[in-house]
Amino acid sequence: MVVACEDCPLRKMKLFEDLDDEGLAFMQKFKSGETVLEAGTTLLMEGSNSPQLFTALEGMGLRYKRLPNGRRQVVNFIFPGDFIVLQAGVMGEMKHSVETATQMTLCVFDRAGIWTFFREQPERAFDLTWLASVEEYFLSGAMASIGQMTAAQRVFWGLMRFHTRCERLTLTTSNGSPFPFLHADLADALGLSPEHLSRTLSKLRKQQVVDVTEGVVRILDEDACRKIGMFEDDLPEQRRLI
Amino acid sequence: MVVACEDCPLRKMKLFEDLDDEGLAFMQKFKSGETVLEAGTTLLMEGSNSPQLFTALEGMGLRYKRLPNGRRQVVNFIFPGDFIVLQAGVMGEMKHSVETATQMTLCVFDRAGIWTFFREQPERAFDLTWLASVEEYFLSGAMASIGQMTAAQRVFWGLMRFHTRCERLTLTTSNGSPFPFLHADLADALGLSPEHLSRTLSKLRKQQVVDVTEGVVRILDEDACRKIGMFEDDLPEQRRLI
DNA sequence: CGGAACATTGATAGAGCTCAAGGAACGTGG
DNA sequence: CCACGTTCCTTGAGCTCTATCAATGTTCCG
Numbered sequence: 053m054v055v056a057c058e059d060c061p062l063r064k065m066k067l068f069e070d071l072d073d074e075g076l077a078f079m080q081k082f083k084s085g086e087t088v089l090e091a092g093t094t095l096l097m098e099g100s101n102s103p104q105l106f107t108a109l110e111g112m113g114l115r116y117k118r119l120p121n122g123r124r125q126v127v128n129f130i131f132p133g134d135f136i137v138l139q140a141g142v143m144g145e146m147k148h149s150v151e152t153a154t155q156m157t158l159c160v161f162d163r164a165g166i167w168t169f170f171r172e173q174p175e176r177a178f179d180l181t182w183l184a185s186v187e188e189y190f191l192s193g194a195m196a197s198i199g200q201m202t203a204a205q206r207v208f209w210g211l212m213r214f215h216t217r218c219e220r221l222t223l224t225t226s227n228g229s230p231f232p233f234l235h236a237d238l239a240d241a242l243g244l245s246p247e248h249l250s251r252t253l254s255k256l257r258k259q260q261v262v263d264v265t266e267g268v269v270r271i272l273d274e275d276a277c278r279k280i281g282m283f284e285d286d287l288p289e290q291r292r293l294i
Numbered sequence: 295m296v297v298a299c300e301d302c303p304l305r306k307m308k309l310f311e312d313l314d315d316e317g318l319a320f321m322q323k324f325k326s327g328e329t330v331l332e333a334g335t336t337l338l339m340e341g342s343n344s345p346q347l348f349t350a351l352e353g354m355g356l357r358y359k360r361l362p363n364g365r366r367q368v369v370n371f372i373f374p375g376d377f378i379v380l381q382a383g384v385m386g387e388m389k390h391s392v393e394t395a396t397q398m399t400l401c402v403f404d405r406a407g408i409w410t411f412f413r414e415q416p417e418r419a420f421d422l423t424w425l426a427s428v429e430e431y432f433l434s435g436a437m438a439s440i441g442q443m444t445a446a447q448r449v450f451w452g453l454m455r456f457h458t459r460c461e462r463l464t465l466t467t468s469n470g471s472p473f474p475f476l477h478a479d480l481a482d483a484l485g486l487s488p489e490h491l492s493r494t495l496s497k498l499r500k501q502q503v504v505d506v507t508e509g510v511v512r513i514l515d516e517d518a519c520r521k522i523g524m525f526e527d528d529l530p531e532q533r534r535l536i
Numbered sequence: 537c538g539g540a541a542c543a544t545t546g547a548t549a550g551a552g553c554t555c556a557a558g559g560a561a562c563g564t565g566g
Numbered sequence: 567c568c569a570c571g572t573t574c575c576t577t578g579a580g581c582t583c584t585a586t587c588a589a590t591g592t593t594c595c596g
Contacts, residue, residue, distance in 0.1 A: 117438045125438035142420075142427040148434060170416035177419050178384075178412050184426035185384040191433040192390060196359045196367035199440045199485030203584070235543065243441030245585050250544055252584095445552070477575065490552050492576055 054086050055109065055159075062109070062133050067220050069179060078173055085160045089152050091232075096137065096150040104160050106136040111156030112232055116240065117148045126241035128190060129153075129233070131217055135183050141166050142184070154232045198243045203252045206242045211262050211269050218269075228270035238264075296328050297351065297401075304351070304375050309462050311421060320415055327402045331394045333474075338379065338392040346402050348378040353398030354474055358482065359390045368483035370432060371395075371475070373459055377425050383408050384426070396474045440485045445494045448484045453504050453511050460511075470505075470512035477506075 055061070057080040062068055071079065086109065089095060096102060098117065113130040127148050130136065140146045141163055170177045197209045211231075218229035239249040257263045260272045297303070299322040304310055313321065328351065331337060338344060340359065355372040369390050372378065382388045383405055412419045439451045453473075460471035481491040499505045502514045 117434060119438060119442050121442070123442040125434075125441050127434045127437065138423075139427050139431065142424050143431065147431045167416075167420075170412075170420050174409075174412035174416070174419065177416065177423070178409075181380075181419070181423045181426055182384050184423055184430060185381050188426060188430045188433060189381065189385065189389045191430060191437060192359060192367075192369045195369060195433060195437050195440060196361060198437060199367050199482075200361055200363070200365040234541095240441075246542090247544080247586080248584055254544080476573095487553055488575080489554080489577085493552090496576080 082161050082165045084162050087158045089156045091154050093152045096146050098149045101145045103163050105141050105163050106158040108132050108134045109157040109159050111154040113152040115148045115150050124240045207252050210242050215269050215271050228268040231269045324403050324407045326404050329400045331398045333396050335394045338388050340391045343387045345405050347383050347405050349401040350374050350376045351399040351401050353396040355394040357390045357392050366482045449494050452484050457511050457513050470510040473511045
């Protein structure tokens with residue numbers, strides 16, 4: 053049972069771009085199906101060249117680059133609404149790998165159709181550029197975090213950002229935000245060793261700043277930034293194509 | 295004496311996209327003039343919202359984010375051919391500041407014209423997306439470098455990448471590639487303290503790997519990657535709009 | 537029950553930061 | 567032409583943060 057674009061649950065959120073009927077019909081024509089993947093599946097490999105494009109409809113995953121020295125940099129976490137293969141679609145091949153962390157449902161689009169975007173739907177094409185630009189902004193924020201902040205600050209920054217994204221997608225409950233990743237994933241995202249991440253987390257837990265246990269992030273003190281010499285950084289309101 | 299797009303020196307390089315006559319005429323119409331800036335000028339501030347878009351025609355500069363703790367992350371170095379305000383053009387405001395390192399000549403475009411791209415020139419619009427995507431790729435590489443590599447590796451990586459970009463633009467002479475930045479800039483780009491950068495550089499110099507002196511980078515051993523447990527990472531061939 | 541996968545904790549070492557002091561290069565003004 | 571300040575790069579010493587190595591818990595599952 054494939055979700056029609058018209059009924060896409062993501063569209064109900066403010067976060068996403070309002071499409072008029074024409075735009076919607078176009079997207080629907082563009083969408084060629086759905087895929088469901090188990091947790092822990094590698095969806096795309098660095099260097100691969102998928103004939104299909106994907107959008108996350110449900111579930112979470114992560115993008116990472118593997119380095120020849122065996123290390124891994126997690127580039128970003130993937131949320132519902134994220135366009136997954138823009139790079140491959142535009143640049144010809146993937147520059148990082150993509151893995152699922154939970155079961156994920158993806159909308160599948162035909163890659164060749166991307167040109168139709170540009171020719172027939174300038175607004176959607178603009179959205180694509182916008183998405184790429186936001187992605188760039190995300191990364192520059194992460195870069196600044198990894199390059200210039202201490203372990204505690206990075207951890208707080210990373211979890212705060214994660215939590216904010218969850219909130220925007222109404223994934224947060226009174227209990228906190230779901231965090232279906234391993235500590236090792238977070239460590240690789242922040243440029244820390246798992247051991248040090250563990251220590252840092254328990255420190256932040258004691259300080260009542262933030263906590264991650266059993267797949268849930270809890271921001272214990274919204275105003276905790278100052279506790280650890282942090283600052284808040286604004287996330288742009290995200291829009292979505294489909 | 296403004297350079298006509300037709301005579302743009304950058305177009306002669308293979309690196310850049312071939313435009314047909316129509317595309318060229320379009321760009322020319324889009325271009326509203328040129329600006330020359332002295333070295334050390336702040337061109338755009340984080341949060342600003344320029345009514346104009348720029349493209350680097352000559353000279354070099356850098357993008358950086360300032361953090362509330364006083365630190366600075368240099369996000370990227372700017373070369374001739376780089377689109378400078380894509381973010382502001384697409385997202386509404388700049389998410390980082392831009393500064394010149396040498397005298398720079400910029401092509402100026404009217405920001406409102408960006409929509410014309412999408413409506414009338416789908417190929418150019420695609421190029422824009424492509425550019426944003428490449429930028430993203432650049433950043434993810436830098437992120438991996440900062441997050442997962444040692445100081446020596448980062449320095450080599452940074453200088454090698456810089457050198458490669460110079461080569462592609464035929465800026466490299468038998469003497470090496472011009473590096474008109476301060477060590478402090480490089481340090482802020484790599485997430486190192488200036489002191490440690492200095493020490494690391496002198497080590498790499500002794501090892502005959504790479505050298506930066508008096509504004510020139512020299513890669514002393516193209517095959518030096520192994521000397522310091524490094525790897526080469528490929529830079530995508532860059533294209534340019536204008 | 538035993539084993540895998542993951543998280544935590546401890547001990548130790550090393551990488552990189554900070555503070556502080558010297559040099560070198562350059563421009564300016566006397 | 568030389569003193570000087572400034573700006574930048576280098577070098578040194580000490581210390582902090584974080585990585586690494588190793589061991590112990592924990593949870594989950596077969």
